[in-house]
Amino acid sequence: MIKPAPTEYRFTVPRNLGAVFGRLRTPGPILWILPAALCVTLIFGYSIVDLVQQSFKYRGDWVGFENFSLVLTDPLFRIAIFHNFLLLFTVPILAVMSFICAVLLFETRKGMKFYRSAVFLPYILPIPVIGVVFGQLLQLNGALNSALRAMGFDSLALDWLGDPKQALWTMSGIIIWKEVGFGTILILARLISLPLETLEAARIDGAGFFRLHFQVTLPQLRPVILFYVINEAIVMVSWVFNYVYVMTNGQGGPGNATVVSELYIYRSAFQNKAPELAATSALLLLLATSVFIIGFFRIQRNINKGVFDE
Amino acid sequence: MKIRGKAFAVGCAAAVLLTSLSFTGASATVGSKKAFPTKPVTLTMWWWGDQEAPGAKLWVDDTVKAYKKKRPNVTIKTVLQTTDGLVPAFAAAAAAKSGPDLQYFWGGIYAQQPGWDGQIAPVSDYIPAAELKHYINASTELSFKGKIWTAPWYVNPSFPVLARTDVLSKYNLEVPMTWKDLLNVCDVLSAEGVPALAGGVKDGWFGGWLYSIIGGQSVSSSKDVVAAVVGTQKFTDAKHADWWTRLQETQEHKCWNSDINSLELYQAQQLWKDGKAAMTVVAGPDAPNFANSVGASKVVVMAMPKWSNGKFAGKMGSTSQTIGITQWSKNKEVAADFLMFSHEKAQLNNWFKRTGSMPADDRFDLNSVKDPVKKALFQSALPGAPYLENFIPAQLDTDAVFTNVQLVLAGTKTGKAAAADMQAVMERLRKTDRNLVKNFTAWSK
Numbered sequence: 001m002i003k004p005a006p007t008e009y010r011f012t013v014p015r016n017l018g019a020v021f022g023r024l025r026t027p028g029p030i031l032w033i034l035p036a037a038l039c040v041t042l043i044f045g046y047s048i049v050d051l052v053q054q055s056f057k058y059r060g061d062w063v064g065f066e067n068f069s070l071v072l073t074d075p076l077f078r079i080a081i082f083h084n085f086l087l088l089f090t091v092p093i094l095a096v097m098s099f100i101c102a103v104l105l106f107e108t109r110k111g112m113k114f115y116r117s118a119v120f121l122p123y124i125l126p127i128p129v130i131g132v133v134f135g136q137l138l139q140l141n142g143a144l145n146s147a148l149r150a151m152g153f154d155s156l157a158l159d160w161l162g163d164p165k166q167a168l169w170t171m172s173g174i175i176i177w178k179e180v181g182f183g184t185i186l187i188l189a190r191l192i193s194l195p196l197e198t199l200e201a202a203r204i205d206g207a208g209f210f211r212l213h214f215q216v217t218l219p220q221l222r223p224v225i226l227f228y229v230i231n232e233a234i235v236m237v238s239w240v241f242n243y244v245y246v247m248t249n250g251q252g253g254p255g256n257a258t259v260v261s262e263l264y265i266y267r268s269a270f271q272n273k274a275p276e277l278a279a280t281s282a283l284l285l286l287l288a289t290s291v292f293i294i295g296f297f298r299i300q301r302n303i304n305k306g307v308f309d310e
Numbered sequence: 311m312k313i314r315g316k317a318f319a320v321g322c323a324a325a326v327l328l329t330s331l332s333f334t335g336a337s338a339t340v341g342s343k344k345a346f347p348t349k350p351v352t353l354t355m356w357w358w359g360d361q362e363a364p365g366a367k368l369w370v371d372d373t374v375k376a377y378k379k380k381r382p383n384v385t386i387k388t389v390l391q392t393t394d395g396l397v398p399a400f401a402a403a404a405a406a407k408s409g410p411d412l413q414y415f416w417g418g419i420y421a422q423q424p425g426w427d428g429q430i431a432p433v434s435d436y437i438p439a440a441e442l443k444h445y446i447n448a449s450t451e452l453s454f455k456g457k458i459w460t461a462p463w464y465v466n467p468s469f470p471v472l473a474r475t476d477v478l479s480k481y482n483l484e485v486p487m488t489w490k491d492l493l494n495v496c497d498v499l500s501a502e503g504v505p506a507l508a509g510g511v512k513d514g515w516f517g518g519w520l521y522s523i524i525g526g527q528s529v530s531s532s533k534d535v536v537a538a539v540v541g542t543q544k545f546t547d548a549k550h551a552d553w554w555t556r557l558q559e560t561q562e563h564k565c566w567n568s569d570i571n572s573l574e575l576y577q578a579q580q581l582w583k584d585g586k587a588a589m590t591v592v593a594g595p596d597a598p599n600f601a602n603s604v605g606a607s608k609v610v611v612m613a614m615p616k617w618s619n620g621k622f623a624g625k626m627g628s629t630s631q632t633i634g635i636t637q638w639s640k641n642k643e644v645a646a647d648f649l650m651f652s653h654e655k656a657q658l659n660n661w662f663k664r665t666g667s668m669p670a671d672d673r674f675d676l677n678s679v680k681d682p683v684k685k686a687l688f689q690s691a692l693p694g695a696p697y698l699e700n701f702i703p704a705q706l707d708t709d710a711v712f713t714n715v716q717l718v719l720a721g722t723k724t725g726k727a728a729a730a731d732m733q734a735v736m737e738r739l740r741k742t743d744r745n746l747v748k749n750f751t752a753w754s755k
Contacts, residue, residue, distance in 0.1 A: 058744060070742055076709065140569035162512065162571030164722055249513035250394050251708070254571050254716040255723070270398035272705040273427065274742060275405070 054279035067280040079256050080264040087236040090172045095229050098183025103213050106191045123181035131246025134174050164257035171258055183228045190224040223303045230296035238289045261285050351641050352385045355412035358396045362593035365665035377651050404429040411639035415460050417451040417629040418700020425459040426749045430634040432457035436646030446670040447630035461649045462630030462670035467594030467691035469519045473610045477588040485610045489617035493563045500564035507565045508587035510578030517715030518699040518707050523614040525553035525698055527623040532696035536754040540747045545733040554725030556617050557718050571720050595667030598684045606683050628694025630670040710735040
């Protein structure tokens with residue numbers, strides 16, 4: 001029998017600030033968190049206010065919604081957003097792969113530390129290193145294609161990053177390769193902390209490998225998987241700039257095949273010297289990301305409510 | 311009424327005083343009439359160029375040392391920038407109004423735009439006209455409303471095609487001088503699995519080169535290009551669009567290495583050095599080094615084969631890479647003094663010695679150049695064809711030229727569609743950059 005956690009330590013997302021302060025009986029925690037909270041509020045608060053201001057101006061003059069109209073009618077911005085949307089399809093793949101890897105690592109008896117490190121290694125590699133390595137590896141006459149040709153698989157030797165039809169999917173593959181380590185470790189950590197009694201009971205009752213993990217383990221991992229899914233969704237919408245920048249020399253090419261919204265913002269601000277358009281598109285991206293963050297908190301609240309109500 | 315009259319009189323007096331003060335200030339600065347500071351001064355210079363003119367770093371070090379001897383109170387810190395980082399790093403510095411005192415700029419629009427944006431001070435405010443008139447391409451690329459934005463540093467003959475006679479003769483081919491000949495060479499060599507031309511467009515830059523050396527053959531002056539920018543001509547007009555069709559022909563005739571889209575510009579040039587391609591295009595200052603690396607006797611340095619009877623067909627473009635003084639620099643006179651020092655005879659000769667390329671100063675003695683490859687190259691740049699890429703907005707270059715060259719060479723877009731896209735991007739740019747038409751119009755006058 002597992003004891004429920006004491007009420008005062010349960011993590012639940014409060015509905016409003018009043019609830020937070022109501023729950024705190026001493027001002028200590030507020031004082032501790034105050035410096036960091038002030039820092040965050042000043043840095044991000046100022047930036048956001050400035051961003052909003054800039055998006056309604058051109059060279060200091062008020063232009064209303066003109067910048068929004070220009071950004072929203074820009075075919076390149078639409079392409080960039082569409083690419084971010086396409087990258088979201090990697091999220092379920094990441095979740096499934098991370099779950100499978102975590103379960104396999106959990107079940108591995110020998111060499112678990114080695115395998116765990118091997119899976120996690122890509123996640124800790126700096127993105128510029130990955131960009132340079134894959135940039136070389138995936139050239140039309142690079143190491144991968146040379147190996148494929150040597151094995152007689154000439155038809156599989158594609159121009160991975162040079163063909164506009166494949167470049168974004170290649171990029172997705174590289175992102176999956178890097179990000180799956182994070183998900184694996186996250187899920188594995190939760191898996192290890194699960195009560196073994198449940199799993200043993202299921203085994204005694206005759207549950208096989210698949211039934212055990214899909215019907216007993218998976219439901220208990222739901223909160224952490226959902227956290228990972230939301231986190232990766234945010235990554236795909238607003239955190240893939242580094243990959244694209246490094247692997248395409250800041251171009252988003254070939255053509256516009258790998259342009260994403262962050263690259264659009266960067267190019268507007270620093271290459272095209274249009275800070276107002278950069279601010280406008282950044283504001284739009286912030287709003288899109290906020291949808292995910294709000295969604296994340298809502299889902300987490302519901303999950304926590306469900307878990308602790310059980 | 312009296313009060314109004316008094317106020318008017320005071321206003322007039324103030325205006326006269328301010329005007330006279332500003333004139334005094336201007337006359338005091340030009341020609342460096344102000345006493346040179348004796349207190350310690352530190353200048354920071356962000357520069358680029360060792361990539362296309364190897365040896366430039368040695369020259370920078372030599373010149374900074376020599377200047378320190380001349381002006382012991384002045385220290386110059388130099389920072390070499392990357393190709394992809396040069397423009398964004400300066401944009402960030404300009405936004406913060408803090409950074410280098412001296413900044414490297416490519417010619418034409420790359421120097422004009424920071425001037426229009428108030429990020430640099432015209433060097434003509436600090437360097438006398440009698441001195442500036444010697445700086446090659448200053449008046450053609452860098453002047454705006456009677457001022458000169460930046461000081462040319464070295465000349466970039468843009469861009470020579472290097473043909474290897476040893477590779478061509480292996481297949482009984484001669485160096486192609488016309489477009490028809492070039493396509494024939496492509497057909498023969500591609501059948502043998504050898505690329506006629508080595509290139510890499512992954513990083514985009516080569517796209518701009520191709521635009522200039524192929525597209526330059528059908529325009530009659532840089533004003534044609536500016537006219538298409540401001541909207542009195544179109545990039546879909548034959549004189550601006552035909553080069554896209556020529557580019558498509560090179561793709562159809564398999565002129566290029568098949569991995570052109572997955573290689574960067576400098577990586578692809580290595581194929582030529584290795585003898586795996588018959589021709590390539592290189593930066594002018596680096597051409598002699600390339601030729602010498604495989605044996606100058608085996609190399610023909612030439613302009614892109616002719617495809618039109620245009621004024622500039624068969625000619626090489628000429629542009630100067632430049633150094634500007636930032637608006638926020640507190641030591642503009644010192645920065646200008648350093649620029650003038652870099653144009654003194656000893657420094658001009660040392661530039662040639664260190665890099666083998668041509669300093670942007672007509673006082674450099676061309677007779678001192680003995681190498682026939684270098685001499686021919688330098689002469690081709692005096693006076694050269696306009697380097698087109700420098701006369702279009704930088705964003706048009708990256709958003710339309712770089713991208714469409716990649717797609718045409720990948721075989722996924724036609725030349726006609728690329729020209730239409732270039733025109734569409736230009737029309738959009740005229741809306742997003744509200745000062746573009748005004749600035750380009752003023753520049754073209």
